[in-house]
Structure formats: C-alpha cells, structure tokens
Amino acid sequence: MNYAIIAAGEGSRLAQEGVAKPKPLVDICGEPMIGRLINLFRRCNAESISIIVNEQMTEVREYLEGLSLDVPFNLVVKSTPSSMHSFFELSSRIPKGRFCLTTVDTIFREEDFRPYIEAMEASDCDGMMAVTDFIDDEKPLYVETDPDLNITAFRDERYDGARYISGGIYALNDKAIRVLEECIERGVARMRNFQRALVEAGLHLKAYPMGKILDVDHAGDISKAEAFIKSV
Numbered sequence: 001m002n003y004a005i006i007a008a009g010e011g012s013r014l015a016q017e018g019v020a021k022p023k024p025l026v027d028i029c030g031e032p033m034i035g036r037l038i039n040l041f042r043r044c045n046a047e048s049i050s051i052i053v054n055e056q057m058t059e060v061r062e063y064l065e066g067l068s069l070d071v072p073f074n075l076v077v078k079s080t081p082s083s084m085h086s087f088f089e090l091s092s093r094i095p096k097g098r099f100c101l102t103t104v105d106t107i108f109r110e111e112d113f114r115p116y117i118e119a120m121e122a123s124d125c126d127g128m129m130a131v132t133d134f135i136d137d138e139k140p141l142y143v144e145t146d147p148d149l150n151i152t153a154f155r156d157e158r159y160d161g162a163r164y165i166s167g168g169i170y171a172l173n174d175k176a177i178r179v180l181e182e183c184i185e186r187g188v189a190r191m192r193n194f195q196r197a198l199v200e201a202g203l204h205l206k207a208y209p210m211g212k213i214l215d216v217d218h219a220g221d222i223s224k225a226e227a228f229i230k231s232v
Contacts, residue, residue: 001117001171002095003041007034007104008054008079008086017219024053024060024104026216028225033216034060034104035067041100042071043110044117050074052090083191088184091177100171107214107225108169116208120171126203127176129195130169130210137215140165141192143207151205154195166195167213175203 007024014023021027024034031039034051041049048071053060055077064075074093080086083103090101100117108130120128129151131143143164144153154166170176179201183194198205214225 001045001121002048002050002097002099003044003046004050004087004090004094004099004101005034005037005104006052006083006086006090006101007057007060008052009083009103009105013217014219019219019222022057022060023216024057025063026222028107028216028222029229032063033107034064037102037104038067038069040110040113042069044114046071048072048074048095050076050090050093052076052078052080052086054079082189084180084183084189084194087191087194088180091180094177096174098171098173100169102169103215105216106168107216107228108167108210108212109229112211113169116169116210117171119208123206124204125206127170127172127198127205128208129171129205130167130213131164131207132167132210132213133164134212134214135165137165138217141195142166145207149207149209151199151207153199154192156192164207164209166192167210168215169210169213170195175201179203 025032028036038049061077076089078089080089116130142155142158142162143151143166145151179197183197214228216225
C-alpha cells in the first residue's frame with residue numbers, strides 16, 4: 001500500500017492556545033505526530049510515503065528531510081488553500097495503484113488500522129473510508145450507508161439513523177484521482193465535497209468502522225490523544 005499525509009495546515013488554533021511547536025511536530029506519547037504516522041505506515045508494509053507541508057513550516061520540512069527511510073519518500077512543499085488542494089498537489093507524487101491518505105492530526109491505534117488496510121487490499125471496491133461512531137468533531141461529516149456498508153451519501157447534518165462520521169482516513173484507487181482532477185477543474189473546494197463527487201461519479205465506496213478516531217485541533221486534544229493511544 002502507498003501512503004500519503006496532508007500536513008499543510010497552519011495549526012493556528014494550537015498556536016493561539018499556547019502550543020509552540022508546529023502541529024506535525026507536536027508530541028503524542030513522546031513521538032511527533034508526523035513521525036508517528038510515518039513509522040506506523042512503515043510497519044503496515046508501506047511501498048511509499050508521500051507528504052505535503054506548507055512553505056511556512058520550515059521546521060517540519062527540515063525534520064522530514066533529515067529522516068532516513070527504508071521506503072521511497074516524496075515530499076511536496078507548497079502552501080494551499082484547503083486539504084483538497086493539498087491532496088491535488090500531492091496526487092502526482094503518489095505512485096499508481098491503491099493508496100491510503102490521511103491528515104497529520106488524525107489519531108488512531110495501529111491495531112485498529114492494520115485490519116482496515118488488509119480489508120482494502122482484499123476488496124475490489126474503489127475506495128474504503130474509515131468511519132467512527134465516536135463523535136467529537138466540531139463539524140462532523142456524516143456517512144450514510146446501506147445495510148452492507150456501501151456508502152450512499154456524505155451529509156453535513158445529522159439525519160435519522162445516523163451512526164457513523166468520517167474518520168479522515170481514505171483508502172482509494174486511481175479512479176479517485178480522476179475525480180479529484182475534475183473537482184479542481186470545476187472549482188470544487190473542501191475534502192467533503194470531493195467525497196460527495198466520488199459518490200456522484202459512481203465509484204464503489206465502502207465504509208469501514210474502525211473504532212475510535214480522534215483529531216488534534218486544540219491543545220486539550222493532545223492529552224486526550226495520548227490517553228487514547230495508551231488505553232487497552
């Protein structure tokens with residue numbers, strides 16, 4: 001599996017709350033968030049790792065450039081207006097075939113993640129979205145499915161029978177890149193609208209319940225993330 005990480009956000013909320021380090025370098029259980037993801041992906045049979053950071057994150061770029069990795073590594077340094085645009089800039093560096101994309105501040109446990117990747121590798125679907133029933137997001141994206149967990153819609157608002165929200169982890173194939181390119185051409189913004197475009201384009205997407213998934217958006221989320229990772 002090829003892996004990709006979007007780490008191009010400014011982390012302004014963390015900075016406003018007194019966190020001095022750039023978000024990707026914030027420690028979770030003694031390991032920078034971005035380093036934790038890289039090492040986790042390596043243990044999950046990474047064929048390559050591609051990462052985008054913004055132009056202002058010189059510390060993050062220097063950290064990444066100083067790594068010695070045993071897999072092909074692609075680094076893009078570019079400021080973008082949204083995560084979807086970051087994904088677009090990164091997409092040309094991701095090798096052909098299936099890949100898993102996540103944002104740097106998405107926190108999950110390896111024992112939950114590994115079976116998800118194995119499920120995607122064994123599936124013939126176009127994409128498998130990690131979903132969670134743990135809702136601690138300011139603006140969650142609800143994932144509507146049929147009884148077989150085929151994704152039928154992505155919704156901004158809670159609806160009757162809503163169970164899952166997007167976990168911000170996307171395992172996709174090359175068809176998704178073509179949809180992404182069309183979204184950019186049409187001026188579509190935001191990752192959630194890209195996900196809607198995948199459904200509209202007729203791609204076969206499955207939801208994979210992956211247990212608890214957290215985002216680190218605020219200073220208080222750091223201790224929550226550490227407690228979650230340490231929990232059994």
